Amino acid sequence: MPISILGISAFYHDSAAVLLQDGVIIAAAHEERFSRVKHDDKFPTHAVAYVLSEAGLSVSDLSAIAFYDKPLLKFERLLETYHAFAPQGLKSFLAAMPVWIKEKLFMKKMLWDEFGKIESGELSRKPPLLFPEHHLSHAASAFYPSPFDEAAILTIDGVGEWATTTIGKGVGKEISILREMPFPHSIGLLYSAFTYFLGFKVNSGEYKLMGLAPYGNPDGEAVPRYRQLILEHLVDLRDDGSVVLNMAYFDYATGMKMCHNQKWQVLFGLRKRESESELSQEYMDLALAIQQVTEEMVLRLAKTAREITGCKNLVMAGGVALNCVANGKLLRAGIFDKIWIQPAAGDAGGALGAAFAAHHIWHDQERTVNPNGDDAMRGSYLGPEFSDLTVQRLCRKHQAPARYFADFGELAANAAQLLSSGQIVGWCQGRMEWGPRALGARSILGDPRHPEMQKRLNLKIKYREGFRPFAPSVLAEDAGLYFELDTPSPYMLLVAPVLESRRTTPPAGYHSLAMYDRLYHLRSDLPAITHVDYSARIQTVHQQTNPRYWQLIKAFKELTGCGLVVNTSFNVRGEPIVCSPEDAYQCFMRTEMDYLVLGNYLFCKGEQPKWHEGGNWRERYELD
Amino acid sequence: MDFLKDLWDFMKVRKKFWLLPIVIVLLTFGALIVFTSGSAIAPFVYTLF
Numbered sequence: 001m002p003i004s005i006l007g008i009s010a011f012y013h014d015s016a017a018v019l020l021q022d023g024v025i026i027a028a029a030h031e032e033r034f035s036r037v038k039h040d041d042k043f044p045t046h047a048v049a050y051v052l053s054e055a056g057l058s059v060s061d062l063s064a065i066a067f068y069d070k071p072l073l074k075f076e077r078l079l080e081t082y083h084a085f086a087p088q089g090l091k092s093f094l095a096a097m098p099v100w101i102k103e104k105l106f107m108k109k110m111l112w113d114e115f116g117k118i119e120s121g122e123l124s125r126k127p128p129l130l131f132p133e134h135h136l137s138h139a140a141s142a143f144y145p146s147p148f149d150e151a152a153i154l155t156i157d158g159v160g161e162w163a164t165t166t167i168g169k170g171v172g173k174e175i176s177i178l179r180e181m182p183f184p185h186s187i188g189l190l191y192s193a194f195t196y197f198l199g200f201k202v203n204s205g206e207y208k209l210m211g212l213a214p215y216g217n218p219d220g221e222a223v224p225r226y227r228q229l230i231l232e233h234l235v236d237l238r239d240d241g242s243v244v245l246n247m248a249y250f251d252y253a254t255g256m257k258m259c260h261n262q263k264w265q266v267l268f269g270l271r272k273r274e275s276e277s278e279l280s281q282e283y284m285d286l287a288l289a290i291q292q293v294t295e296e297m298v299l300r301l302a303k304t305a306r307e308i309t310g311c312k313n314l315v316m317a318g319g320v321a322l323n324c325v326a327n328g329k330l331l332r333a334g335i336f337d338k339i340w341i342q343p344a345a346g347d348a349g350g351a352l353g354a355a356f357a358a359h360h361i362w363h364d365q366e367r368t369v370n371p372n373g374d375d376a377m378r379g380s381y382l383g384p385e386f387s388d389l390t391v392q393r394l395c396r397k398h399q400a401p402a403r404y405f406a407d408f409g410e411l412a413a414n415a416a417q418l419l420s421s422g423q424i425v426g427w428c429q430g431r432m433e434w435g436p437r438a439l440g441a442r443s444i445l446g447d448p449r450h451p452e453m454q455k456r457l458n459l460k461i462k463y464r465e466g467f468r469p470f471a472p473s474v475l476a477e478d479a480g481l482y483f484e485l486d487t488p489s490p491y492m493l494l495v496a497p498v499l500e501s502r503r504t505t506p507p508a509g510y511h512s513l514a515m516y517d518r519l520y521h522l523r524s525d526l527p528a529i530t531h532v533d534y535s536a537r538i539q540t541v542h543q544q545t546n547p548r549y550w551q552l553i554k555a556f557k558e559l560t561g562c563g564l565v566v567n568t569s570f571n572v573r574g575e576p577i578v579c580s581p582e583d584a585y586q587c588f589m590r591t592e593m594d595y596l597v598l599g600n601y602l603f604c605k606g607e608q609p610k611w612h613e614g615g616n617w618r619e620r621y622e623l624d
Numbered sequence: 625m626d627f628l629k630d631l632w633d634f635m636k637v638r639k640k641f642w643l644l645p646i647v648i649v650l651l652t653f654g655a656l657i658v659f660t661s662g663s664a665i666a667p668f669v670y671t672l673f
Contacts, residue, residue: 072634079646101651106627 003363004057006048006127007355008111009068009137009347011104013039013203016348017047018382019055020355023365025145027054028382028434030348033579038624039204040576043114044351050384052118059115062127066358068350069134071107073161075100077183081253089254107131132357134160134350135318138342139177141353142317143170144360145376146340149369152309154301157318157346158188158203165242165301165318169309173360173367178308184253185245187297188320190235193250194290196258198283199273204624209287210325211468214533215518216288217281217511226268226289233267235293241301276623279467279515291325298326302335312337317353321345321493322436324537328495331487343380343435343491352434379545380491381441383432386581391598394581399609402601408548409555415597416555419447419565423594424461426570428584429548433577437492438569439539440473440549442577442584444593446528446566448472453528453566455520460592463618464573467515469537470566472529475553476540478563482526483538492539492567498523498530528566539567574621590617 007018015031027050032038034046052058059065078100082093103110108129116123132140138155153168153175164186167179191209192202200208216223231237236244249264251257261272270282302314314336321327322345331339342349359365370376388404395402405411415425425445433439444461446453458466471492472482479485485496502524510518524530531537543550557563570578572591578584581598588596588603589611596603635641 072630073638076634076638076640076643079643079650083646097650101655108626108630 003063003359003365004055004061005355005358005363006051006059006062006065007068007351007353007358008044008048008065009349009351009354010043011041012347013041014346014348015040015042015044015047016344016351017044017051018352018355019051019057020359021055023144023356023359023367025352025376025378025382027051027384028344028352029384029432030434030576032576033383033432036576036583038574038576038621043111045114045118048115049118059119059127060123060125064128064130064358064362065111065115066130066132066354066362067107067111068132068137068347068354070131070161071104073133075105077162081184085254092254092256095256130354130358130362132354132361133163135163135166135180136175136177136357137350137353138317138345139166139168139170139175139353140357140360141342141344141349142315142321142340143168143175144356144367145342145352146170146313146315147370147373147375148313148315148338148340150311151313151315151340152305152311152336154305154314154316154321155318156187156298156301156316156320158192159183159186164188167301167305167308169311170315173365175357175361179304181242184247184250185243187243187294188318189250189252189258190243190245191290191294191320191323193252193258194286197261197264197272198287199275199277201275201624202258206319207322208465208468210291210323211531212279212284213287213291213325214531214535215279215281215284215467215515216291217285218288219511220285222282222285223288223292226286227292229267230289230293237293237297237300239300240304241297241299243297281515284515294320294323295326295329298323298330299333299335302330302333306335313340314338315340315342317342317345317349319346324493325495325535327493328535331494332496338487340375341491341493343377343433343437343493345493346436349435374544377434377491379542380434380439381431381546382434383441384579385431386599388599388601391581391601394585394598395601398585400585400603401607402598402603405600405602408600409551411597411600411602412548412552412555413559414602415552415595416559418595419445419556420560422447422450422453424457424592426584426588426593426596427549427552428570428578428581428596428598430546432579435491437539438567438577439490439492440541440546440567442570442579443473443567444570445473445552446470446568447560448526448528448564448566449560449562451522451527457528457566457568462568462572463591467519469531470529470568471537471539472526472564473539473541473549473553473567474564475550475557476542478557479538479540482564483536485538485540488540488542489538490540490542490545492537495535495537498526498534498536502526503530503534526562526564529564572618572621574623
């Protein structure tokens with residue numbers, strides 16, 4: 001019998017489930033993709049049922065179940081924090097206690113009850129239930145599936161139990177945590193506090209802050225001034241990368257919000273930005289300042305990791321590891337020879353790490369690294385897939401005309417032709433991605449050369465803020481023709497500059513121009529994916545891991561000479577990325593997308609019957 | 625009972641016996657709060673806890 005381990009993350013944000021068999025990832029999925037609730041934090045009922053179905057297992061068949069953190073240790077942190085800050089935080093304390101006393105303290109019972117529901121009754125056998133620490137789960141998710149036999153491990157996030165950042169070392173199947181930074185001092189929470197102050201949603205808007213930062217004026221006086229204020233008043237950044245936050249400015253330890261607005265407003269001379277209000281230059285400058293400070297922290301931590309581990313390679317996880325701008329700078333700093341980042345670096349990835357920790361540490365199983373140098377993520381295409389039959393049923397249900405292509409090459413050529421003529425194509429193929437990024441299995445695609453593509457995608461398809469950038473998917477072998485990048489970036493976790501030779505000369509006073517003047521200035525021959533600072537968040541597409549997507553981009557290149565496409569996640573603002581063909585067709589019909597490819601079928605919007613839907617569908621998705 | 629055993633083991637490992645009176649008071653008063661209000665929905669925008 002193989003060793004089958006179920007990994008779970010739940011009850012905080014981004015619930016997920018993973019099934020591991022003999023150390024091989026069989027399936028991994030986020031609950032939000034099934035429940036259609038973004039960042040769903042509930043027990044991952046659907047995701048668990050799905051991953052078990054991939055191996056034909058029931059809960060009773062499992063060798064172990066691993067939950068991604070230690071609830072009692074978290075409770076200890078909560079009590080000690082309230083004790084330390086008392087009498088402050090009484091209101092928040094009284095509000096937090098019922099959740100713990102009624103539910104979270106009894107995590108084991110809660111989990112068994114949920115598993116019982118999945119099995120529709122009593123479990124015939126209860127597998128061992130394990131609780132690896134939060135940052136060990138992150139560390140395990142970074143190291144075990146990486147292509148390295150030995151590596152330094154850096155995990156940075158908001159907070160787990162106590163730890164907010166750890167430096168560790170992985171050798172073979174062993175992981176040692178060497179240094180740890182405890183709550184409330186946290187790089188992730190510092191970044192989230194700025195996310196909050198800049199009017200974005202905590203735990204989801206951090207990406208927007210990162211996308212906004214390049215609009216800051218690096219030549220102006222404001223950015224260095226804000227940086228200085230941050231480093232003098234908010235955070236004491238030490239040489240080794242550790243931080244001590246000045247808690248007089250933060251409210252998250254015992255309060256209901258991230259920071260003390262009044263104090264921040266006095267410090268920066270700026271009002272807290274209201275959600276969805278106009279973005280003035282001051283906010284962009286502040287975003288750039290905190291992004292630069294974060295990059296400095298990550299670089300110093302990486303240097304420390306290199307010094308104390310002596311390793312040549314680095315692996316990373318934790319929410320801050322999704323900061324692909326910082327990752328790109330870290331790569332170019334050359335502190336490590338190679339860097340590998342877990343594609344689901346946030347809390348969902350904890351499910352994967354918990355399962356790996358159970359396999360290699362608790363079950364004491366040996367680990368072998370792929371001799372060909374590949375990681376163990378299989379392109380991160382680890383979710384559900386669908387058959388032609390499912391698409392046929394969808395066509396019948398909606399009376400939707402679609403053209404079937406027996407030859408996929410012909411379909412790829414057709415889709416490439418459509419893209420080259422400026423059409424926007426929904427692309428749904430094979431197994432769904434694991435992690436927050438769409439990687440060409442559930443993506444919306446466009447022509448990166450098109451000057452209006454960025455605007456059109458943001459406003460007519462995604463219905464999101466106009467300033468947000470789009471990412472390119474480039475043939476792995478062609479990445480060097482477009483970007484200053486000499487390493488694979490299959491999970492879209494590295495930002496690199498667009499080659500100088502592809503850029504246009506910026507107009508005089510470029511950084512002083514208004515936001516939308518800068519945005520709509522054609523910065524390169526690939527305007528849709530060149531951000532205002534001439535960078536791009538790159539996905540390298542590999543024939544081995546996603547042959548269909550690779551074939552499409554290859555066909556696009558044969559047609560246009562351009563070996564990349566615009567890739568954005570297949571969803572609208574506030575909606576989880578689509579999972580099933582039904583989700584994809586719904587999203588296709590609700591937006592101004594022109595074509596949809598589902599497996600071997602091509603749907604043309606102009607040929608579809610009128611879409612009827614009760615109520616305003618946009619109200620179903622809370623803005624993120 | 626499973627929970628009480630886990631809690632005792634946890635305090636032994638972490639050497640945090642000073643938490644015991646806090647936990648007892650909390651559980652007692654917390655039980656009152658919970659069973660009189662009935663709602664146990666996390667009030668936070670940020671799920672730190």
